[in-house]
Amino acid sequence: MEIKFLLNKKPVSLEAEPSMPLIDLLRSLGMKSVKCGCENTVCGLCTVLLDEVPVLSCSVPAARADGHSVMTLEGLKAEAEEFVGFIADQGADQCGFCNPGYVMNTIALLRENPDPTDEEIREYLAGNLCRCSGYEGQVRGIRNYLNAKKEGRL
Amino acid sequence: MNEEKRSVGAAVRKVDSMQLLTGQPVYVDDLPEPHGCLVVKLLRSPHANAMIEEIDASAAMQIPGVVAVFTYKDVPAERYTEAGQTYPETSPHDRLILDRHLRHVGDPVALIAAENEDAAEAALDAVKVKYTVLPAVLDFHTAMDNETLVHPEDDWHALCPFTGGDPKRNICASGVEGEGDVEKVLSECDIVLEHPFHIKAVNQVPMETFRTMCDFDSNGRLHITSSTQIVFHVRRIVAHALGIPKTSIVVEKPRIGGGFGAKQTAVSEVYPAFVSWMTKRPSKLVFTRKESLEAGSPRHEMELTVRLGAMRDGTIRAIDMNVLSNAGAYGEHSWAIAGLTAHKSIPLYTSGLEAFGFKFNVVYTNRQSSGAYRGFGATQGMFAVESTVNELADKLGMDPLEIRLKNSVKEGAMMPAYYHETATSCNLDGCLEKCAEQFGWKEKFPVRVMPDGKIRAAGMAMTMQGSCISGIDVGSATVRLDDGGSYCLMIGAADMGTGCDTILSQILSDCMECPLENITISGANTDRSPYDSGSYASSTTFVTGKAVTMAAEELIEKMKALASKILGIPAEQLVFEKNAVYTQDHTKCITAAELADASMNGNEIPMEVTRSHTNPTSPPPFMAGMVEIELDPETGSVKILNYNAVVDCGTVINPALARIQAEGGIVQGIGMALTEDINYDAKGNLSENSLMKYRIPTRLETGRLHVDFAPSYEAMGPFGAKSIGEIVINTPAPALAHAIYRATGKWFRSLPITPERIVMEKGD
Numbered sequence: 027m028e029i030k031f032l033l034n035k036k037p038v039s040l041e042a043e044p045s046m047p048l049i050d051l052l053r054s055l056g057m058k059s060v061k062c063g064c065e066n067t068v069c070g071l072c073t074v075l076l077d078e079v080p081v082l083s084c085s086v087p088a089a090r091a092d093g094h095s096v097m098t099l100e101g102l103k104a105e106a107e108e109f110v111g112f113i114a115d116q117g118a119d120q121c122g123f124c125n126p127g128y129v130m131n132t133i134a135l136l137r138e139n140p141d142p143t144d145e146e147i148r149e150y151l152a153g154n155l156c157r158c159s160g161y162e163g164q165v166r167g168i169r170n171y172l173n174a175k176k177e178g179r180l
Numbered sequence: 181m182n183e184e185k186r187s188v189g190a191a192v193r194k195v196d197s198m199q200l201l202t203g204q205p206v207y208v209d210d211l212p213e214p215h216g217c218l219v220v221k222l223l224r225s226p227h228a229n230a231m232i233e234e235i236d237a238s239a240a241m242q243i244p245g246v247v248a249v250f251t252y253k254d255v256p257a258e259r260y261t262e263a264g265q266t267y268p269e270t271s272p273h274d275r276l277i278l279d280r281h282l283r284h285v286g287d288p289v290a291l292i293a294a295e296n297e298d299a300a301e302a303a304l305d306a307v308k309v310k311y312t313v314l315p316a317v318l319d320f321h322t323a324m325d326n327e328t329l330v331h332p333e334d335d336w337h338a339l340c341p342f343t344g345g346d347p348k349r350n351i352c353a354s355g356v357e358g359e360g361d362v363e364k365v366l367s368e369c370d371i372v373l374e375h376p377f378h379i380k381a382v383n384q385v386p387m388e389t390f391r392t393m394c395d396f397d398s399n400g401r402l403h404i405t406s407s408t409q410i411v412f413h414v415r416r417i418v419a420h421a422l423g424i425p426k427t428s429i430v431v432e433k434p435r436i437g438g439g440f441g442a443k444q445t446a447v448s449e450v451y452p453a454f455v456s457w458m459t460k461r462p463s464k465l466v467f468t469r470k471e472s473l474e475a476g477s478p479r480h481e482m483e484l485t486v487r488l489g490a491m492r493d494g495t496i497r498a499i500d501m502n503v504l505s506n507a508g509a510y511g512e513h514s515w516a517i518a519g520l521t522a523h524k525s526i527p528l529y530t531s532g533l534e535a536f537g538f539k540f541n542v543v544y545t546n547r548q549s550s551g552a553y554r555g556f557g558a559t560q561g562m563f564a565v566e567s568t569v570n571e572l573a574d575k576l577g578m579d580p581l582e583i584r585l586k587n588s589v590k591e592g593a594m595m596p597a598y599y600h601e602t603a604t605s606c607n608l609d610g611c612l613e614k615c616a617e618q619f620g621w622k623e624k625f626p627v628r629v630m631p632d633g634k635i636r637a638a639g640m641a642m643t644m645q646g647s648c649i650s651g652i653d654v655g656s657a658t659v660r661l662d663d664g665g666s667y668c669l670m671i672g673a674a675d676m677g678t679g680c681d682t683i684l685s686q687i688l689s690d691c692m693e694c695p696l697e698n699i700t701i702s703g704a705n706t707d708r709s710p711y712d713s714g715s716y717a718s719s720t721t722f723v724t725g726k727a728v729t730m731a732a733e734e735l736i737e738k739m740k741a742l743a744s745k746i747l748g749i750p751a752e753q754l755v756f757e758k759n760a761v762y763t764q765d766h767t768k769c770i771t772a773a774e775l776a777d778a779s780m781n782g783n784e785i786p787m788e789v790t791r792s793h794t795n796p797t798s799p800p801p802f803m804a805g806m807v808e809i810e811l812d813p814e815t816g817s818v819k820i821l822n823y824n825a826v827v828d829c830g831t832v833i834n835p836a837l838a839r840i841q842a843e844g845g846i847v848q849g850i851g852m853a854l855t856e857d858i859n860y861d862a863k864g865n866l867s868e869n870s871l872m873k874y875r876i877p878t879r880l881e882t883g884r885l886h887v888d889f890a891p892s893y894e895a896m897g898p899f900g901a902k903s904i905g906e907i908v909i910n911t912p913a914p915a916l917a918h919a920i921y922r923a924t925g926k927w928f929r930s931l932p933i934t935p936e937r938i939v940m941e942k943g944d
């Protein structure tokens with residue numbers, strides 16, 4: 027089928043199998059930030075925003091994007107750069123393979139709830155697996171960013 | 181130099197952090213694909229032990245887009261090993277690229293190359309295979325002298341005869357060691373504890389699965405880009421497997437999405453390399469998660485029987501360990517890993533130890549091949565020994581902290597069970613004491629029943645690891661003075677997310693007394709990098725880091741020599757400070773930038789140095805870990821409240837990265853202890869073959885982690901540093917088993933300890 031959608035705010039239209047997973051479509055369009063860790067909705071590495079809502083692109087058929095807007099980290103670099111340096115300060119980027127997924131989800135969290143508690147951060151990001159960092163450094167980084175913002179240190 | 185300006189000891193960001201955090205295309209599967217890149221897929225065995233009677237690829241070859249189907253008839257007949265180890269490998273040469281004899285579910289049957297995914301998928305279904313299914317050896321207890329042989333072939337061979345393999349008995353490797361008369365000392369002890377412990381073949385689960393892309397360089401050489409920890413070993417392994425000259429191969433790694441030892445075995449490289457070599461076309465193989473779980477390189481399943489003898493006052497006098505290890509179908513790393521079970525656990529109790537014994541057998545079974553996983557046998561050994569010591573404390577009514585302080589290895593002690601090496605730097609007691617204080621051991625050790633009926637309890641463990649393979653691992657660094665007074669650092673070690681590119685840059689920046697921004701680092705490539713064994717055995721900071729300091733020192737001498745020519749002052753009268761050469765009275769100065777300019781202008785002193793380093797010993801890092809849990813006796817659920825750890829990794833080069841290593845390792849260890857299960861059905865199929873079933877910890881299951889350091893100073897390491905990469909995974913299993921015992925009165929000596937087991941079982 028022909029799929030027309032907004033990819034990072036730019037109109038795209040192409041022929042694709044409707045059942046093709048969205049992740050494959052996005053990666054074929056050069057959106058290499060979108061990673062696959064499990065293929066079946068467990069790891070959160072493939073998180074993208076579909077009409078502003080985080081979805082797991084490994085389990086969303088490409089057809090679902092038709093007529094909608096999809097954002098990947100490629101289109102949200104500036105918003106990510108506001109806070110990811112704080113995660114880097116913790117050394118929590120590690121291998122980095124899981125980073126795009128939870129950075130996308132963190133963007134969604136902060137849009138929904140600009141001042142989350144640590145527990146709320148953990149809850150919201152619970153579906154984002156990471157095998158390297160032990161998770162706590164990611165939370166410390168986000169916490170430090172929120173504190174810096176509150177204290178006007180950004 | 182100015183203390184605040186030092187890089188070593190500073191929590192600087194990783195050099196690649198912003199690339200990673202903003203999702204830049206830096207991994208194998210993100211890189212631009214060469215034109216006409218073939219998709220490679222493996223048809224895998226559905227049987228645990230079978231012979232291919234007939235294989236017919238003609239229908240598959242008819243599918244449009246299918247370019248080639250290779251079977252055992254097409255591959256070289258020379259056996260090899262995929263283990264990333266220094267040659268001659270201690271792992272037997274026991275595999276072919278494709279074999280008529282299939283030895284586990286998932287063993288490759290045929291290799292498919294197609295123009296696209298769909299054609300490759302279709303070909304998987306179209307290859308017709310007739311199997312003769314053979315009885316399989318699935319339980320490793322029954323493997324030795326079983327009439328079914330996993331490797332009946334006559335061309336199995338071991339390059340190192342001392343590894344004690346005998347495939348006609350299903351023995352992959354074996355060994356016996358010891359010192360003193362264990363039986364005699366045990367007979368004199370007031371108390372002897374003896375139990376078997378069981379650890380399953382847990383998976384590393386790097387978030388990036390195995391993957392390799394092959395291409396040809398401008399000279400027609402096979403160019404392998406792979407997610408690997410061991411570029412130089414991969415070059416040799418592929419050359420052996422394909423039977424082609426090593427000069428015709430170049431291997432490099434881009435960023436790696438986690439390794440943890442999984443990628444110290446060449447799990448994926450050989451297949452696309454063979455396809456490209458045969459078709460003369462680029463190709464790429466990306467393992468699915470299922471393939472990575474079913475045919476990867478997980479931890480060795482082991483049964484370890486520990487006999488520990490002690491006196492009533494808590495003095496531990498003898499430890500004997502008998503290990504049965506499960507290699508699976510092929511023997512990668514099997515001998516080396518079995519050895520570490522004892523070498524890294526028994527020496528912890530060197531103080532009053534009069535004798536130790538150690539015996540191991542590694543057997544072949546019809547399961548996937550095991551390999552290296554962070555901790556490398558030490559993890560298994562530690563679970564057994566530390567659990568036994570916790571039980572000893574309990575039986576003697578002693579505080580487990582006291583019993584450890586009484587028996588722990590002290591700085592300066594010679595450790596008979598650790599290759600007779602001396603603990604040249606050791607602050608294990610400091611780790612224990614600091615950890616106990618920060619954790620609140622006195623308050624938390626007593627079992628507390630909460631008003632809702634849940635039980636709070638605590639457990640502990642201590643551990644050690646190595647900092648390299650003594651006298652074998654080679655680390656090298658090339659340092660070049662570059663235009664503008666910066667330095668290019670070339671290494672063959674592999675940053676797999678751990679941050680070694682950053683750590684080594686920090687070390688060089690301190691040697692040259694220049695800002696970190698002046699260092700550029702170029703990662704592992706077999707053409708460009710100086711030789712390095714690779715990133716494993718916790719060796720990169722310790723061995724390659726030392727090579728960096730040595731190369732820097734020598735480069736400084738060369739820079740002085742050039743400055744001496746320019747200034748007309750003997751080099752001996754010059755000093756190097758703050759990235760410049762000065763006269764002793766500081767009246768004249770030539771900066772590194774000026775020397776760089778001069779070096780490119782009528783100069784014949786090379787401004788580049790390569791140094792290689794190996795260390796005769798492997799100074800252990802030490803660590804203490806303590807956990808507080810809340811256990812629900814109704815459901816058996818275990819909630820981790822706090823996990824404290826204190827590490828002696830020598831000088832901490834980068835506190836942020838060291839802390840993350842510790843936190844990440846602890847969480848992996850928690851997974852192994854509580855949730856990560858491995859079960860095979862009667863036909864040899866792995867049940868936990870997706871991340872839905874193989875449950876690694878989420879961020880809701882880790883509790884609060886508190887990591888600190890109690891550094892000693894290791895004179896042989898760069899700036900006093902030892903290792904940290906592996907040790908961090910070792911304490912959770914014994915500490916959690918201890919806490920669960922405290923809460924329930926049941927010792928669990930096999931892992932994982934699931935809620936069902938806590939409720940239903942009596943303990944092991």
Ligand code: FES
Nearest residue numbers: 063067069070084
């Ligand atoms: S790849 Fe989509 S959730 Fe794991």
Ligand code: FES
Nearest residue numbers: 121124156157158
């Ligand atoms: S950083 Fe490696 S998986 Fe999260």
